Amino acid sequence: MVLPREPEFEQALNELETSLAPFLAANPEYKKALEIVQVPERVLQFRVVWEDDQGHPQVNRGFRVQYNSALGPYKGGLRLHPSVNLSILKFLGFEQTFKNALTGLSMGGGKGGSDFDPKGKSDSEIRRFCVSFMSELFRHIGQDTDVPAGDIGTGAREIGFLFGAYRRLRNEFTGMLTGKGLNWGGSFIRPEATGYGLIYYVEHMIAHACPEYSLDKPTTLVAISGSGNVAQYTAIKVLELGGTVLSLSDSKGSLISEKGYTRQVIDKVAALKLRGGTLEELVAELGEGYTYHAGKRPWALLPQVHIALPGATQNEVSKEEAEALIKAGVRIVAEGSNMGCTEEAVALFEASRSSNPKGVWYAPGKASNCGGVAVSGLEMAQNSQRLAWSTQEVDAKLKSIMAECYNICLDAGSKWSGEAKGVDGALPSLLSGANVAGFIKVADAMREQGDWW
Incomplete structure (x- = not known):
């Protein structure tokens, strides 16, 4: 029987299968778990x-x-x-x-x-x-x-x-939905969590791979796509730390700032999005230093960028845009969106990483953007206990979760990158690490519960 095409799902499954190949070669009994978990x-x-x-x-x-x-x-x-x-x-x-x-x-x-x-x-x-x-x-x-x-x-x-x-x-x-209002069961920093968590993850990547691009330096250039909650709070956290944000975007086009966004402009974007406006509407108000590019994403518009953070939707970085980012000197690409890069773009980033100690280090969304669902989980815990943690408590827990997630991905990537380890000094694959570590945890729980054996 021929099943209907499901291109997005097939892409996600192919990514997992590719990452798991070295692990499954060493642990063939888990092949049955892969067959079952995909349904x-x-x-x-x-x-x-x-x-x-x-x-x-x-x-x-x-x-x-x-x-x-x-x-x-x-x-x-x-x-x-x-x-x-x-x-x-x-x-x-x-x-x-x-x-x-x-x-x-x-x-x-x-x-x-x-x-x-x-x-x-x-x-x-x-x-x-x-x-x-x-x-x-x-x-x-x-x-x-x-x-x-x-x-x-x-x-x-x-x-x-x-x-x-x-x-x-x-x-x-009951706490059967997360993202609730603060005065009826919601959690502090839930709206900010995905963007903040993304930056907390990226800070670990920077410390390991390219400390010269620390986010406390205004010379560190960061490209961000999207203009919703994820992109806004990603940008706000970069600005709080001291880095420079070059771009935001929406479905109509990209708004580029050569000298960098300010917090006031991010606040204007937030107000604009609440009333359903588009970034193009801001150009006249912002004046010199901001340019709008209709129908284009940020990635091929920037002559120099050190960190790229897709934060809009799936498959928003194409092969050609990945090539443009590499040419612009990007060192870190971490997804704030889910599966933000196409298969071809990811292949380019992974090839750059494995062939050059100073290549592009890529983090998949299932790792780098898990801060949002992490704070949703913390909201569930607070609801179960009928209490509310402070902003500082939630933020500290979020930082700890993102640090542990990074370390899990780094350890598993170091062990299971397989042939992709490449040249001496090449960085481990966080893509392989995230996929293998996440799969093992789910598969082991399924086996212990009798879902496969």
């Missing part, structure tokens, strides 16, 4: 009928992929975007399974969402959609079963509407 435990698909402001019924497709629960309740975001389909959600849920394993917290992997587009919709339309969406999803989730969160298109407003619908349907107040 989701459950896939839910349902229709969502909601009423627009003109009183007309509209219909969208709703999904929840409950991928793996060997390490804990399914955990992963809800994406609201026209591009949402089963392939994208399977890839995201598959990646989430191993990402969650790398946090060290008790969380399985899942992902969900809908092809509903919140852009251009009124608050009332979004509320009616969320109520209809939750009227089916509530049957399949719960604090000990499946704990969704935000993602692209699902921010604080949508989480609030979804939580309210669940509370009314079940007549219970």
